[in-house]
Structures are given as structure tokens and as C-alpha cells.
Amino acid sequence: MPRPVIAIAGLACETSTFTPSRTDAPAFHPQRGPDAVSIYRFLDAGTPLAEAADWRGGLIGRALPGGRITRAAYEELAVEMVALLKDIVAEGIDGLWFDIHGAMVVEGLDDAEADLLRRVRAVIGPSVIVSASMDLHGNVSRDLVHMLDLVTCYRMAPHEDELDTKERACRNLVDVLTSGGRGRPLKAWIPLPILLPGEQTSTRDEPAKSIYAAVPVVESLPGVLDAAVWVGYAWADEPRNRAAVVVTGWDEEAVAAGAERLARLFWAARSEFHFVAPTGTLDECLDVAFKAPPPQKPFFVSDSGDNPTAGGSGDVTWGLTELLKRREILSQNAGTVIYASIPGPEAVRTAVAAGVGATVTVTAGAAVDNLHAGPITLMGDVFSVKHGDKHARIEVVLRVLGSVYVILTELRKPYHYERDFTDLGLHPRQADVVLVKIGYLEPQLYDMAADWMLALTPGGVDQDLKRLGHKRIRRPMFPFDTDFNEKPANLSARLIPLSTEPLTGPDE
Structure with missing residues (x-):
């Protein structure tokens, strides 16, 4: 059986909308072709993943966190990424690893990662399996989940498991492509009306320590492939900014129950989060x-x-x-x-x-x-x-x-x-x-x-979120709002089918 061909692409920049600074294209230090593969040690020649698939570099760019990406910079990088992926697709492609952060903001766009993936999907088509790796401080919109097959994120803050997470995203992708007959995984998504700074949600301390300790427990359940919890990104003002849970796998009941278990843990602990230091x-x-x-x-x-x-x-x-x-x-x-x-x-x-x-x-x-x-x-x-x-x-x-x-x-x-x-x-x-x-x-x-x-x-990136002046996040949102009696949080799992088209209706 021939090895699957997997392309690599993605742009990452954690972006504050409360700073006047702007981020341009060179700040992403873009890598292309073989260079976009060689930056990942777990894909070095002789490693299990390198042997399991034929990895093709598209375009990878990672900028130091900062202010909004200029629209011109985004268009330049996105257009080049699509062009490079077209060349890979012409030779045949089975999967795509989408290496992103999840909190990138582009001038004039909401949900930049979903926009980028929509452009990518237009080139690679709906049949290609896409696996994303993200920062736990990223945002997971319904649009983004719809266009992905697999998604995972860091489980540690500080992010000592960054490379482990990226390797897991690739391993999950290879497993799906070589599983033989199981088909596309199911995805259960739960958005949570919580938006907290990373300094209150470090996995060094409770309650985040216990919440993230439950992630591999859910992942180990029969019929579950991966489980992930996002804190979200607190210093941008978009409707997608909030916490989220996504669980993927093949057993609908297990996937939904696992997602709801993690969501309930997070929601129940919302008032217990505190700063990591005095x-x-x-x-x-x-x-x-x-x-x-x-x-x-x-x-x-x-x-x-x-x-x-x-x-x-x-x-x-x-x-x-x-x-x-x-x-x-x-x-x-x-x-x-x-x-x-x-x-x-x-x-x-x-x-x-x-x-x-x-x-x-x-x-x-x-x-x-x-x-x-x-x-x-x-x-x-x-x-x-x-x-x-x-x-x-x-x-x-x-x-x-x-x-x-x-x-x-x-x-x-x-x-x-x-x-x-x-x-x-x-x-x-x-x-x-x-x-x-x-x-x-x-x-x-x-x-x-x-x-x-x-x-x-x-x-x-003021830690006192209330003095920043968010205007576009969904309300009610903890800790901006604390009385959820009139509109309780919906902690039920949403089973998300694959879709490459923009969705209609509320993103809830």
C-alpha cells in the first residue's frame, strides 16, 4: 500500500486588537517546500512519522504575537500558500496538516483561520482529510470545526508540549488515513461563554491543572481519537473569542459524552480561576x-x-x-x-x-x-x-x-x-x-x-480585561457577566459534519 501524501500549511500569529501595532508579511518568516517540513524534528528522516507518509511542504509562517495582520500581508501569504498547494494537489494528495495558532486577526476579517482554511479547501477539495494543531489560547469557531476533520491543541500552559501537540496532530492524521474503512471521524464541539487570560488558566495551578488532566482520560475512552480544551484568546474582540471543547472519534455516544464531561468540568470551575502569582x-x-x-x-x-x-x-x-x-x-x-x-x-x-x-x-x-x-x-x-x-x-x-x-x-x-x-x-x-x-x-x-x-x-494585553473595552464578544460571557440565570450556558455537544461552505445561523 503506497504511503499517503500529506501537505503542510498554516499561518500563526496571536493577535491583540487592543494594540495599535500592525504585523506585516516578513514577520511570519515563511518557510516553503522542503524547508516547511524540516522545521519539525518529529518529521526528520528515520522517525516513525517520516516513514509513515510522504510529507510535502506548502507554506508555513509563524509571527511573534502582535497587532493585527495587514490585509495586504495576509493576502500575499494566503495567495502564495494556495498556489503552492495547487502544485502538490496536481501530483496527488491525501491529507493536510494545518499548523495554526487560532488567534490570528486580519484587518477587515473575522475568523481569519476559517477564511484561510476555506481558501485551502477550495484547492484541495472536500475529500482530503485535514488535521489542525492549535494553541490552547486559540479560538475554535463552528466554521473552523466544520471544515476540519481533526483538531487538537496544547495541554500545557506554559506550552512545554508544543511539539508533542503538533506530532499528535500528524499522528492522528496518519492513523485516519491508514485505518482502512473507519471513515471520517465524528466531531463534538461545545463553545463555552468563558473568556479568561492565560495568566489565570495556567495548567501549573488548579483548576486548569485538573481540567487538563481529564483530557487524556477522555481521549482514552473506546471510540475516541482525540480530546481538546481551548481557553480562548482574551485580548481580541471578535465574536469567536471564548473557550471551547472538541472531541473527535468514531463512537457518537462516546465522543459527545466526552465533550460534555470536559465542558462541565470547565464551566463548574469558572469562579475558581485565579492569577498564577500574587x-x-x-x-x-x-x-x-x-x-x-x-x-x-x-x-x-x-x-x-x-x-x-x-x-x-x-x-x-x-x-x-x-x-x-x-x-x-x-x-x-x-x-x-x-x-x-x-x-x-x-x-x-x-x-x-x-x-x-x-x-x-x-x-x-x-x-x-x-x-x-x-x-x-x-x-x-x-x-x-x-x-x-x-x-x-x-x-x-x-x-x-x-x-x-x-x-x-x-x-x-x-x-x-x-x-x-x-x-x-x-x-x-x-x-x-x-x-x-x-x-x-x-x-x-x-x-x-x-x-x-x-x-x-x-x-x-492588560490583565484587567474589563478596562480594555470589549464590544463584539458574545454576551453573556464570564467574567464580564456573572448571572447566567436568564440564559444558562448550553453545555450540550454539537455534532459537526464536514462542510466547506460558509454556514448560516447562529454560531452556537
């Missing part, structure tokens, strides 16, 4: 951080409202401005403080030209998002310079007010790994306080933090 205003967090004794150092503070890996623009200066006003900083009694980071291309160029050891005065930040504070002017010594970063391109560390080390970047960059700091000559484990634009701490930062607080700061 929270407060930035000043409240810094009060604790600066007073913390040595065993609690380094003390990490999340400047969460402008987190670039949740969709923030990355150039909000409010947090740094407030930090530098602190009396501990002005009196130079704060110890070693690291701040990551502020984009400022002109500031970086000035510092590079001056060289390490030079004293410079530069202005950075608020070129994109000046809704909360204007550009910040810094005078300090150039501590280090690094060229060639994938995201930042050039990084500069400026030492200001004695022992405050501010990272400036040509382009915005997330700081998630210890090497992000040590490559710049900084040693966060030996610092007193580290402020980083992030929500929940990624694993390496979490492990090195002796203590930690989440500052509820302003920005395009």
Missing part, C-alpha cells in the same frame, strides 16, 4: 521586591500589560518610566535591577556607534503604542552590544542610575531564556530585581525566580 499594581509589586530579603532574590516582576508574546506591542514605556521614578532607584539603594525590554532603533544605533563604555543619552519606546506613556529618555553607559538576534536584530544594554540595566532592542523581543540575558553579559540569578515584559513566567525564568509577582500594568 498580583498588584506595579508600585505594590516593587514595594515587595525591593524589601525582599536575600533568600527571595532574584525577585521577578512581570510587566504584564505589554507582554510581546501575548500580543503586546512591546514598546510601552509606562513600566520603565514608573520604575525609574522609584526612590530606591533614585537613591541608588535598589541593588542590581534588570529591565527587559524597550525597542528603540535610533537609540540602539546611537549606542552602537558610541561603543561599549561610552556614556550616551538616547530616547526609545512609544513609537507604536503611546497610549499610556510617551518616549523615554535615558542617560547611561553602554554596558554591552549584541548583533544577530532573530527577533531584536541588535540588542544594547544601557546601565543607568548606578545599577539599573535596561535592555534596548532594534526590534521588539521576548526575554524567556537565561541565555537571553547572559549573552548580553547580564546575570539574572545574581540580580536583586528583574522586571520582564511577560505574563506567567516561562519555565527557565520560573525556575530561577526566588520569588515573583505579576504587575497589572497597562498595555494591549
Whole structure:
């Protein structure tokens, strides 16, 4: 029996609609053909999946989370993706792996992933089996589920199982294509009127820990192939933004019952979700951080409202401005403080030209998002310079007010790994306080933090959802609404047939 031919395609960008920044086509770093296959280690030559199918790369693009994708950028990438898939289809195709995030927002479009899949389906046809892998912070609309055969998502936040999830999506696809006679799986979909930030739904903590622990239990039931729970994406304002459950398999009763079991768990726990760390205003967090004794150092503070890996623009200066006003900083009694980071291309160029050891005065930040504070002017010594970063391109560390080390970047960059700091000559484990634009701490930062607080700061991914001003999400929606007596949540499973046409009627 010949191996099935499987194409790979997808675009991913977690997109905030509450930041003025925009995302263009080069930000997706598109990979094509063989390059779009080689980026996945589980498809390396000799691996079981590589041997099980003939994998053909279409177009894969993944952008750093940010603001809306420009319509021109989306059209450019979507048109090329369709053209590449046409060439693969001409030679014969059995399946498609659709590698997406699920929270991509395009100017002038609602539900961008469904629009993209509709274009793809127009090329590959209704007979090709499509399996999608998604972030659990993505959104799963009825339109998207209708056009998919299989769909799964991460089961961990932070996303330590990202590659495992993608591999599972491919393995499920191969299993269906080679199962012989079982036919297309059934899909049970349940949308949930809950919209919470990821920092309240980390699988490190309850109740998300128990909810996601139930996912493989449902998946193990006879007649079930896969089970998935989405938290949804809280920082975009579209009707599809909400939590969801999808279970796939061949036994209708088991698939529906499994989906309803997970939905009931999630709904029953809605009031139990809490932030993953102690929270407060930035000043409240810094009060604790600066007073913390040595065993609690380094003390990490999340400047969460402008987190670039949740969709923030990355150039909000409010947090740094407030930090530098602190009396501990002005009196130079704060110890070693690291701040990551502020984009400022002109500031970086000035510092590079001056060289390490030079004293410079530069202005950075608020070129994109000046809704909360204007550009910040810094005078300090150039501590280090690094060229060639994938995201930042050039990084500069400026030492200001004695022992405050501010990272400036040509382009915005997330700081998630210890090497992000040590490559710049900084040693966060030996610092007193580290402020980083992030929500929940990624694993390496979490492990090195002796203590930690989440500052509820302003920005395009503000953790205080109610002050963002959502207008288009479906209501009622928890926690925006808490009284569901008049309109109880519908936790019944909807069995979704395959359809490649736009659907009519309410998306419920």
C-alpha cells in the first residue's frame, strides 16, 4: 500500500486588537517546500512519522504575537500558500496538516483561520482529510470545526508540549488515513461563554491543572481519537473569542459524552480561576521586591500589560518610566535591577556607534503604542552590544542610575531564556530585581525566580480585561457577566459534519 501524501500549511500569529501595532508579511518568516517540513524534528528522516507518509511542504509562517495582520500581508501569504498547494494537489494528495495558532486577526476579517482554511479547501477539495494543531489560547469557531476533520491543541500552559501537540496532530492524521474503512471521524464541539487570560488558566495551578488532566482520560475512552480544551484568546474582540471543547472519534455516544464531561468540568470551575502569582499594581509589586530579603532574590516582576508574546506591542514605556521614578532607584539603594525590554532603533544605533563604555543619552519606546506613556529618555553607559538576534536584530544594554540595566532592542523581543540575558553579559540569578515584559513566567525564568509577582500594568494585553473595552464578544460571557440565570450556558455537544461552505445561523 503506497504511503499517503500529506501537505503542510498554516499561518500563526496571536493577535491583540487592543494594540495599535500592525504585523506585516516578513514577520511570519515563511518557510516553503522542503524547508516547511524540516522545521519539525518529529518529521526528520528515520522517525516513525517520516516513514509513515510522504510529507510535502506548502507554506508555513509563524509571527511573534502582535497587532493585527495587514490585509495586504495576509493576502500575499494566503495567495502564495494556495498556489503552492495547487502544485502538490496536481501530483496527488491525501491529507493536510494545518499548523495554526487560532488567534490570528486580519484587518477587515473575522475568523481569519476559517477564511484561510476555506481558501485551502477550495484547492484541495472536500475529500482530503485535514488535521489542525492549535494553541490552547486559540479560538475554535463552528466554521473552523466544520471544515476540519481533526483538531487538537496544547495541554500545557506554559506550552512545554508544543511539539508533542503538533506530532499528535500528524499522528492522528496518519492513523485516519491508514485505518482502512473507519471513515471520517465524528466531531463534538461545545463553545463555552468563558473568556479568561492565560495568566489565570495556567495548567501549573488548579483548576486548569485538573481540567487538563481529564483530557487524556477522555481521549482514552473506546471510540475516541482525540480530546481538546481551548481557553480562548482574551485580548481580541471578535465574536469567536471564548473557550471551547472538541472531541473527535468514531463512537457518537462516546465522543459527545466526552465533550460534555470536559465542558462541565470547565464551566463548574469558572469562579475558581485565579492569577498564577500574587498580583498588584506595579508600585505594590516593587514595594515587595525591593524589601525582599536575600533568600527571595532574584525577585521577578512581570510587566504584564505589554507582554510581546501575548500580543503586546512591546514598546510601552509606562513600566520603565514608573520604575525609574522609584526612590530606591533614585537613591541608588535598589541593588542590581534588570529591565527587559524597550525597542528603540535610533537609540540602539546611537549606542552602537558610541561603543561599549561610552556614556550616551538616547530616547526609545512609544513609537507604536503611546497610549499610556510617551518616549523615554535615558542617560547611561553602554554596558554591552549584541548583533544577530532573530527577533531584536541588535540588542544594547544601557546601565543607568548606578545599577539599573535596561535592555534596548532594534526590534521588539521576548526575554524567556537565561541565555537571553547572559549573552548580553547580564546575570539574572545574581540580580536583586528583574522586571520582564511577560505574563506567567516561562519555565527557565520560573525556575530561577526566588520569588515573583505579576504587575497589572497597562498595555494591549492588560490583565484587567474589563478596562480594555470589549464590544463584539458574545454576551453573556464570564467574567464580564456573572448571572447566567436568564440564559444558562448550553453545555450540550454539537455534532459537526464536514462542510466547506460558509454556514448560516447562529454560531452556537
